[in-house]
Amino acid sequence: MTATTKRPPASIVFIFGGSGDLNYRKLTPALYNLSLDGYLPEQFAVVGIGRSKYSDSSYRDRLLEGIKAFSRQKDDLDTNWDVFSKSVAYLNMDGEDADAYKKIADWVNDKEKEWKTQANVIFYLAVAPQLVPDIATNLGKLPLCGDTSRVRIVVEKPFGHDLESARSLNNLLGGLFAEKQIYRIDHYLGKETVQNILALRFANALFEPLWNRNYIDHIQITAAETVGLEGRGGYYETSGALRDMVQNHLLQILCLIAMEAPVSFDADEIRNKKVDVLSAIRHFTHEAVRDNAVRGQYDAGVVKGKKVVAYRDEEGVKHESATETFAAVKFFVDNWRWSGVPFYVRTGKFLQQKKTQITIEFKSAPHFAFPQESADTWRPNRLIISIQPDMDIRLRFQAKRPGQSMMLNPVEMVFNYMDAFDGQQPEAYETLLLDVMQGDATLFMRADQVDQAWQVVTPILDVWQKRQPVDFPNYQPGSWGPEDAEALIAQDGHHWVNVKV
Incomplete structure (x- = not known):
């Protein structure tokens, strides 16, 4: 940046x-x-x-x-x-x-x-x-x-294993170096499409006035992988999906989506706005975890014609392991802008598609003026930001079909990075290493950000540690995760966006 x-x-x-x-x-x-x-x-x-x-x-x-x-x-x-x-x-x-x-x-x-x-x-x-x-x-x-x-x-990363160890590491580093010397790196924040979230929101009058609870129905953030552990069983067994992906990568993306407009692009100004979001995320009671968080673990199966073993049979994994390879959480940001808007976050191993994608679903426009038959194809406006492997932004809206009757169809406008800009896009680590050399800490985690992020996920970790899962393994490789993940979003009348539509 x-x-x-x-x-x-x-x-x-x-x-x-x-x-x-x-x-x-x-x-x-x-x-x-x-x-x-x-x-x-x-x-x-x-x-x-x-x-x-x-x-x-x-x-x-x-x-x-x-x-x-x-x-x-x-x-x-x-x-x-x-x-x-x-x-x-x-x-x-x-x-x-x-x-x-x-x-x-x-x-x-x-x-x-x-x-x-x-x-x-x-x-x-x-x-x-x-x-x-x-x-x-x-x-x-x-x-x-x-x-x-x-x-x-x-x-x-990982910066700590839990809140206590993260605080201990922050205290250690803070006693040895000034905060401005410490660069806690998260490579997701170096990706071009992640950085473009700020440009999309704050450089375009088209979006920012609608970016609130009055117009947005809900938000989805998905980071899906089609691979398993790839030899990292020893590490993953002590981590799991919630620690490995949600606590850092996905919460940081959530912050970029939900933050207030900065007064400048000064590093601490941007990071202050992110901390405000993390501070506003609702901390679940232990009783609320069951209704707002889902975990899963993959079974043996077949992916792209190749047999894969169950997580518990992977090298370095305990035979009765309770470590989750899938996590889905419904977060709420309890502030004026986002009150009542759910943020659905999910990530997992051996899922159906490889993709990291943000979906902004807007509230439906009134359609009582249109013919009744138009309701069959009526879809709410939707903005999809694809981070990987595709790098594009898609806006879905309603348009009239050719013909003599007022029939509507959802259509898309697409901005694709590779089509719009010449040359290769820099890798995330290129951006981040250059920022370190230039002393620009905008894309790096500050101590209070790390602390707040751990506070958000700690109640979930505590409950999952105390309540051992009785249904693991509970999803097939090549699927979209456990059935409970669908129920998590379906109970609110929504569904996961699994393909670009």
Whole structure:
């Protein structure tokens, strides 16, 4: 969301977990793409940190494999990589060894002497959550980290396992770094279509006057996956769909949909508006959880002609696991704008389609003036924002069919990113990494946002932990989840929007 394409100042990016999968698939390809697009500073270095035994040369060879597989830009790859790789280095060290951190300070000092300037120093913690406290503590002891203007630390999700652990981690980081140095990353917020929500709402007089309880009937947010655990059974068993997707990704999307108009695009102004939404979301009593939240777990079945095992038979999963692979929740934002408007949120593994989609359903217009037969095809106006895999915005409205009678049909106007704009769209991590280098925290979670988001889901987690499910597994792979998810929305007279209509 950076307002300018001005290059950031000299920067050094240290990636803890430099030999890991996130760096291989996402971070280095993103930095490589930024370099090709001319966004990186001339004085730039990226340093992988890990325990694997790599030399600078062998590490570059390994990362090149990731570039070939995952970069969106593969033209003249050998030549471009040869230039970019000169900025890539590797430090073999154990993040839990406090004495080893002197290597980092020495590396920065040497590079700044070579460049003859001070550099922004970014520490990206692409590591398992349990390693974050030790690494952050050891980094906090480095004198250079006291420079709040140029040193930043990036922390990947999950940010805590529950409210208590999130607060503990916030307290730890807050005692070591200034809040403006801490970048809690959520890659969903770097997606072009997610960022476009603000443009759609606040740059168009067509929508904002209608964006309230007077005209909107309900809102749906769906994040559906057609895959299962993909080898992440150990992690997912301690997480589940509510923690993995709803607490961070989907609540942040909800905030963008529901927030009030900002007075500027200053980072804290945007984040203040999001916190206001989170603070207004109704906290369920334990009794209300049953009526407003549904969980599910997939059984064995067939997806796209391929047999899949039940969740409980996945590697790393307990045989009688109560971990949910599907979650649906009906949220309410109890403020003046949204009073009484339900926000239906759902996510799950092994569902029928891969898509992340927001549906804004408007209240029906009066149709008593039209012939009775028009009621058969009458549909309320609907705005659909597709985030992935499609990137488009669709507005459904009523139009007269050709002919001598007043017969109506729902039709669509479609804005498609790929059709409207030339060139490739940047990956989410490209946007976010560039923002970190430029010191723009707009798309990153602040401590109070994290706290409020955990407060929203904690009552649901508490009830689900105390009441063990008696019907797991309760949905087939390739379906749209458990029957109770349909009942959750059907009891209000609505249905999930599963296809674009």
